[in-house]
Structure formats: structure tokens, C-alpha cells
Amino acid sequence: MERSASQSTASSQSKSWLSTTAKETIAGYLFAAPMLIGLTIFILIPMVSLFFISLTKWNFIQGFRGVEMIGLDNFRHLFQDKSFFVSMLNNIKLLLAVPFTLLFSLVIAIVVDEKVYFKSFFKIIYFMPYISSVVAVAIVFQILFHPSQGPVNGFLMSLGVTNPPKWLADPTYALPSIMMITVWTSIGFNMVVYLAGLQSIPKDLYEAADIDGASSWRKFRSITVPMLSPTTFFLLITGIIYSFKTFDLIAVLTQGGPAKSTNVMVYEIYDQAFVNLKMGYAAAESVFLFAVILLITGIQFWGQKKWVNY
Amino acid sequence: MEHPISAPNVSSLHRPKRAKLSLTKIIVTVIMLVIGIIFLLPFIWMLSASFKPEADVFKYPVQWIPHTWNVVENYRAVWFGDPPFMLYYWNSIKVSVMTILISVITSAMAAYAFSKINFRGRDTLFIIVLLTFMIPGQAVLVPQFIMYRSLGLFDTHIGLVLLESFSALGTFMLRQAFMSIHSEFIESAKIDGAGHARIFAQIALPLVQPFIATYAILRFIWTWNDYQAPLIFLRSPELFTVQLGINRFADATGEYYSLIMAGTCSAILPLLIVFLLAQKHVIGGIALGGVKG
Incomplete structure (x- = not known):
């Protein structure tokens, strides 16, 4: 690593004030930047804020003034909510x-x-x-x-x-x-x-x-x-x-x-968020959906190593 | 593979059997054809209903080939009627083309960086990209909606396009393609004094052209078919895409099933054309993505 870095510095000294490694790094970031920025804005930031929103009671009609921190209440409610339970059951039947x-x-x-x-x-x-x-x-x-x-x-x-x-x-x-x-x-x-x-x-x-x-x-x-x-x-x-x-x-x-x-769960989320406008509660349901899918993906990683006969 | 010598013997044993089997093969082909027609009956019914006058749509037994034809009237009513299907079509084409452009360009650039440029932090960044792959789009609808409302991206085509454009899948697929290019190509171009921008545009991209085509076609099918994102992120009827349009159309026309079927036929037609023209790309792309996981 060190040797190649010093070598490239030596060879490019006469031509340019930047080392080849630095040039490569700049090129790498420039090429990856559009995708990385897009993924950050449209997926990663929403994902992080999802956890925050799930801790609030947020009636969207009132805009940002309608935010009220309620801790884990949404999740407590979630596990007693018959409608959500039915939607989960339907997903399992499906x-x-x-x-x-x-x-x-x-x-x-x-x-x-x-x-x-x-x-x-x-x-x-x-x-x-x-x-x-x-x-x-x-x-x-x-x-x-x-x-x-x-x-x-x-x-x-x-x-x-x-x-x-x-x-x-x-x-x-x-x-x-x-x-x-x-x-x-x-x-x-x-x-x-x-x-x-x-x-x-x-x-x-x-x-x-x-x-x-x-x-x-x-x-x-x-x-x-x-x-x-x-x-x-x-x-x-x-x-x-x-x-x-x-x-x-x-x-x-x-x-x-x-x-x-x-x-089903996604329809329930849609209904709570965009029909009832209960953003906080819908976010809590989304966190649950995310956890379910993460668990299945986890099983996939584990199963690919252990169970599958290649 | 381990017994290359025995292979010819075995296949010569097979030969007489193969010739005899062909009758079975014909019978199986015919059976599969019948099953295939039954499988496609919903499409056949749809097409046939879109050609009929309304009164004949629900006649039983079904008139698979219409007795009275009403094709021109039906399709004219759909395309130039109210709500105007042509507008939905134009919106869908606009959204699909913009999504494909942004998605292919950003994916190809990132894929090139992650496969052909050596830079510090590359592996970490690639893992982050792969992690976004595990986030189901449905889970982040609520924060995306709130963000869109506050950024003014709600109810705009560009907002919808940006939402559909960024996915790890394209980066992943095209990275696999770039990795199959020998590094000597790139190294010799570098010695000739070419920068990454030139190598990317003039050497790497042309070499992975078939993969770009596959990804662009799949992206077209997914964007054209998407219902959920337009449903949530568009509100004005004049911005509706085809998928929202046919549903609205079905609600508005109510009981005119021949017209609704002309609408659904029109919605599927571009997909069918693209699929039939590029079926190797579509099926190959699905199989590649599937087996690679």
C-alpha cells in the first residue's frame, strides 16, 4: 500500500501536483456521488427519520406543529390493535x-x-x-x-x-x-x-x-x-x-x-398514513414491516450458508 | 465433466431413444399449448371485450370472436374521451424516459467507480449501497411523503422520477458487468493518458452495452407498471400516469366495461411491444438477477 502510493507520487510529480492515488480517490467519489447522494436523500434519510416519526403522534393536517413526542406509545398500541393484527394475519395467510x-x-x-x-x-x-x-x-x-x-x-x-x-x-x-x-x-x-x-x-x-x-x-x-x-x-x-x-x-x-x-400490512400503513393521516402510527407500523423483512433477509443470509446444497 | 471420454458413448446410447420420443414431445407440446391458452384466457377475454359493443361483453356463452365489431368506436372513446387517455400515456412516457435516463446514468457511473476505480473507502460505500437494498420501499413511504410535502416535490413529475430513479439494484447489476471487463483495457488507456471520464464513456460503457439495455428495459417495465408511488405522490389528475389513469377511468366510466377493457389493453400494449422486441434481454435479465440473487 505505502510503496505503491510513494511510487505513484514519484512518477506523477513532474506532471501534476496531485498524486495518482489522490486523483483516483477524487474520480471514485465523483463517479459514485450522484447515486450516493440520491440514495442518501431518498432512502437513507427517510429510513432514519422513520424511527423518529414512529415515536410521535403526528396528525399531518396541522403540519410540523402537529408533532407530539409520545415515546413508545405507538408500539404499545400496535400490539393491541386488532386491525393491524388482522392485517398481519392476512399477510401470513397470503x-x-x-x-x-x-x-x-x-x-x-x-x-x-x-x-x-x-x-x-x-x-x-x-x-x-x-x-x-x-x-x-x-x-x-x-x-x-x-x-x-x-x-x-x-x-x-x-x-x-x-x-x-x-x-x-x-x-x-x-x-x-x-x-x-x-x-x-x-x-x-x-x-x-x-x-x-x-x-x-x-x-x-x-x-x-x-x-x-x-x-x-x-x-x-x-x-x-x-x-x-x-x-x-x-x-x-x-x-x-x-x-x-x-x-x-x-x-x-x-x-x-x-x-x-x-x-394486508402495506395497505394498513397506506390507510393509516394517507387516509387517516396518522403519520406517527403509520410510521410505527412501517418499522414493524421493516423488521419483518429484515428478519426474512437475515434468514436468507444464514440459510444460503448453512442449508443450501450447492 | 469428470468423465469426458465416456460422454460420447452415452450420447450415442441416447440417440435412438430421442427419435422415438418425438411423438411424446409433440403430444406434450399440444397439451402445453392448451394449458397456455387457458393461462392467457384473461388477456384473450380482455382483448375480445375491448372489440365489442357494450351489450355483448357479458353475453354467455362468451363470444371469444366478437359477432359485432366496435373496435374503432371503443378505442376512440378511450383515447380521445374524457378523462383523456392520451394525456396519461404522455405522462407515463415522460416519467419512464426520465427515470430510465437518470437511473441508468447514475447506476453506470457508480458501478464503474465500485469496480474500476481504486479509492479509499470504496468497500464501505459499496456496503452502504447494498444495505439500502434491504430497505423495502413501502417502509419509507411516510417519511418520503412528509419530505416531499416540505420540499415541494409532492405532486410533480420530477419528484416521482427522483423517487423511482435511485436503487441499489442497477448499481449492483452493472457492477457485475463492469467487473467482467479486463483491467488491461483500462490500464492501457490510462497509460495513453486517458482520464476516467474518457475511459468510462469511450471504453467501458460500449463494452457493457447489452447489460445497460437489459437494465433500462427492466426499469421501463417497473416504472410503467408502478401504481403505489404515483398513487401517493401525485394528486392532480392532469399529472396522472397510465396506471392511475385506468383506475380513474374505470371509476369514471362505471359500467362501460368494453371501454375499460380498451383502456387496459392500451395500458398493457407498450409493455407487450417492449417485451416481445427485447424478450431475450428481459428474460435474461430476470434469470441473471435471480440466479445471482
């Missing part, structure tokens, strides 16, 4: 969509990878819902699942179902309907990642298994599944995090209803 997505995506990825012609055509088909706008998709599903006029119930009634579910309008079926849409939109992403994972499995493993006369099921269980475990683990974590961030579908389709049956 997680059920993740294993279904993984299963469907894995099956589709394996079939598309080896067993069909026009591989890239099928990739495009199954990927399409993922790139489509969530709002547009939500509106289409709202009409498809319309209780009285929608084609889904029309189809069910033509099959002889006399009392088809009211789907998004029914507290029992609303969350499962959201799950179905989530599975449908996430299959594309998961399939593509699985396809990439499948490419990385050495082909000679299968060839060796063929020589041993292993059945397809056996090869799937003993080669494909274990070799894909890092991919599955990654997708599981991404899926869980994504699931905790669910907002768009709920905001367009149900606004947390009917009877709070689809009220």
Missing part, C-alpha cells in the same frame, strides 16, 4: 400462495425446458402475466370474477353450480381470490429463474443416472430437486418478501375489504 407458485413454476419450467418444441414461445406465454401492469390485470380479474355478470360465475352456473361464490365480494373467498391472481402473475418470474437453474445442472449427472437405469421420477427426486435447492430457496425468500409487500392488487380490487378480510 404466504400460502408462495409454495403453490413454486410448485407450478417448477413443473412448467421442467416441461418447457426439455419436453416441448418451440421452447421460447412457451417461455413468452407463461411470462406474459408477470410483465403486464398489475392495475390492468386487477381490473380484468375484477370483471371476470364479477359475482352476477362475470364469465367465471357464468361458467360455474352453466356447470350446474347454483350458488357460485361471490369471490372478491365475499369475506371468505376474497383472500383466496387474491392468492390465485398472485400465483398467476408470479409464475413467469419463478419459471424463468427455475429455467436458469436447470441450465446449471451438469448433464452428465442425468447420463450417469440413465446408465444406472434410474426412472424419471427417481432422477427428478435425486438430481433435479436437490440441485435446484439454491434456486428454490432464493425463490422462496423472494416470494415471501414480495408477498409481504403486496399492495397494488389490494388497492385496486378490494381496498382491504370486505370486512377487512384482505387488509
Whole structure:
């Protein structure tokens, strides 16, 4: 370190009053500055102030005069708040969509990878819902699942179902309907990642298994599944995090209803902050959400080292 | 890999089996095609409904191919009607293009600094960048909103653009790309007397062009599709992006489902075009990001 520094000073002495190391440092900071400043202003400062805001009671209508320090009261209230508890519970129920997505995506990825012609055509088909706008998709599903006029119930009634579910309008079926849409939109992403994972499995493993006369099921269980475990683990974590961030579908389709049956954490935060204008309380809820996601990310770091079979 | 000699034997064993399998493969392809059509039925229904007169939209059994066509009328009503879809489109294009520009330039510069310039504190700064990656956008909405209200960025396009532009993901993706460039390229340019600005613009950027394209396309899809940030940070209807626009449109038109479907089709169309033209970039980018984690 020292030697290279003195060397570069010596070589550049005649040309310039700055050493090469100093020049490199200046260049480095100049190049990184726009991104660093942006991240600081738009993410880091808000993150730090979030903790401060969560300790206040802040009705936003009164502006900055409306700030009142109340310590940990928001958090005390949070753990007794039924509405927040329900939203958390709904987020946990929503997680059920993740294993279904993984299963469907894995099956589709394996079939598309080896067993069909026009591989890239099928990739495009199954990927399409993922790139489509969530709002547009939500509106289409709202009409498809319309209780009285929608084609889904029309189809069910033509099959002889006399009392088809009211789907998004029914507290029992609303969350499962959201799950179905989530599975449908996430299959594309998961399939593509699985396809990439499948490419990385050495082909000679299968060839060796063929020589041993292993059945397809056996090869799937003993080669494909274990070799894909890092991919599955990654997708599981991404899926869980994504699931905790669910907002768009709920905001367009149900606004947390009917009877709070689809009220999820991010929607609850949105509702408290921008409808009820309770900034302090919404900030406390956000801190909780942040902690949950941090915990999941922590599990990811730990799991990548310990559990995954590379 | 460990048995290169046995490999040809094994594949020759395979050959007769492969030829026989092709019938199965055809059957599987047909089955997957049917499943794929069922999978895309919501889109097909949407497209078909947007072509019909309102009275036919909910007719059962569904008229997948409309009996009466009403395409021009529907789309004209959406694009030139009230609320004006064209304005939403223009707003979305403006916001997306500005976001892509700022995001790509700042990410590429930072990525170059973190991979090709040796400076003190580099690793610490990069760790800070990665840490911001763990902060979910939803968690900082409240402080961002308060900040935007006091800085006058609330209800402006530039505010929305700045909010969407800065993310560690681009820096991370492009850093991986820059790291694949051999240092000799950079060193020899330095000996020729080029500064980092010139090396960056004339040597490094052209070499990572495909990665820049991938990131720009993904950023376009994410920005175009974003609903949450515009919902919270825009208020004036004349600033609305397409996503806010179709929702407002759906509320305003109420029961005119053929028009709403023409709106959703129009909202998805640019995504579809970009995706079909650049599907290698999109799928490759997702797979790369996914496997690298």
C-alpha cells in the first residue's frame, strides 16, 4: 500500500501536483456521488427519520406543529390493535400462495425446458402475466370474477353450480381470490429463474443416472430437486418478501375489504398514513414491516450458508 | 465433466431413444399449448371485450370472436374521451424516459467507480449501497411523503422520477458487468493518458452495452407498471400516469366495461411491444438477477 502510493507520487510529480492515488480517490467519489447522494436523500434519510416519526403522534393536517413526542406509545398500541393484527394475519395467510407458485413454476419450467418444441414461445406465454401492469390485470380479474355478470360465475352456473361464490365480494373467498391472481402473475418470474437453474445442472449427472437405469421420477427426486435447492430457496425468500409487500392488487380490487378480510400490512400503513393521516402510527407500523423483512433477509443470509446444497 | 471420454458413448446410447420420443414431445407440446391458452384466457377475454359493443361483453356463452365489431368506436372513446387517455400515456412516457435516463446514468457511473476505480473507502460505500437494498420501499413511504410535502416535490413529475430513479439494484447489476471487463483495457488507456471520464464513456460503457439495455428495459417495465408511488405522490389528475389513469377511468366510466377493457389493453400494449422486441434481454435479465440473487 505505502510503496505503491510513494511510487505513484514519484512518477506523477513532474506532471501534476496531485498524486495518482489522490486523483483516483477524487474520480471514485465523483463517479459514485450522484447515486450516493440520491440514495442518501431518498432512502437513507427517510429510513432514519422513520424511527423518529414512529415515536410521535403526528396528525399531518396541522403540519410540523402537529408533532407530539409520545415515546413508545405507538408500539404499545400496535400490539393491541386488532386491525393491524388482522392485517398481519392476512399477510401470513397470503404466504400460502408462495409454495403453490413454486410448485407450478417448477413443473412448467421442467416441461418447457426439455419436453416441448418451440421452447421460447412457451417461455413468452407463461411470462406474459408477470410483465403486464398489475392495475390492468386487477381490473380484468375484477370483471371476470364479477359475482352476477362475470364469465367465471357464468361458467360455474352453466356447470350446474347454483350458488357460485361471490369471490372478491365475499369475506371468505376474497383472500383466496387474491392468492390465485398472485400465483398467476408470479409464475413467469419463478419459471424463468427455475429455467436458469436447470441450465446449471451438469448433464452428465442425468447420463450417469440413465446408465444406472434410474426412472424419471427417481432422477427428478435425486438430481433435479436437490440441485435446484439454491434456486428454490432464493425463490422462496423472494416470494415471501414480495408477498409481504403486496399492495397494488389490494388497492385496486378490494381496498382491504370486505370486512377487512384482505387488509394486508402495506395497505394498513397506506390507510393509516394517507387516509387517516396518522403519520406517527403509520410510521410505527412501517418499522414493524421493516423488521419483518429484515428478519426474512437475515434468514436468507444464514440459510444460503448453512442449508443450501450447492 | 469428470468423465469426458465416456460422454460420447452415452450420447450415442441416447440417440435412438430421442427419435422415438418425438411423438411424446409433440403430444406434450399440444397439451402445453392448451394449458397456455387457458393461462392467457384473461388477456384473450380482455382483448375480445375491448372489440365489442357494450351489450355483448357479458353475453354467455362468451363470444371469444366478437359477432359485432366496435373496435374503432371503443378505442376512440378511450383515447380521445374524457378523462383523456392520451394525456396519461404522455405522462407515463415522460416519467419512464426520465427515470430510465437518470437511473441508468447514475447506476453506470457508480458501478464503474465500485469496480474500476481504486479509492479509499470504496468497500464501505459499496456496503452502504447494498444495505439500502434491504430497505423495502413501502417502509419509507411516510417519511418520503412528509419530505416531499416540505420540499415541494409532492405532486410533480420530477419528484416521482427522483423517487423511482435511485436503487441499489442497477448499481449492483452493472457492477457485475463492469467487473467482467479486463483491467488491461483500462490500464492501457490510462497509460495513453486517458482520464476516467474518457475511459468510462469511450471504453467501458460500449463494452457493457447489452447489460445497460437489459437494465433500462427492466426499469421501463417497473416504472410503467408502478401504481403505489404515483398513487401517493401525485394528486392532480392532469399529472396522472397510465396506471392511475385506468383506475380513474374505470371509476369514471362505471359500467362501460368494453371501454375499460380498451383502456387496459392500451395500458398493457407498450409493455407487450417492449417485451416481445427485447424478450431475450428481459428474460435474461430476470434469470441473471435471480440466479445471482
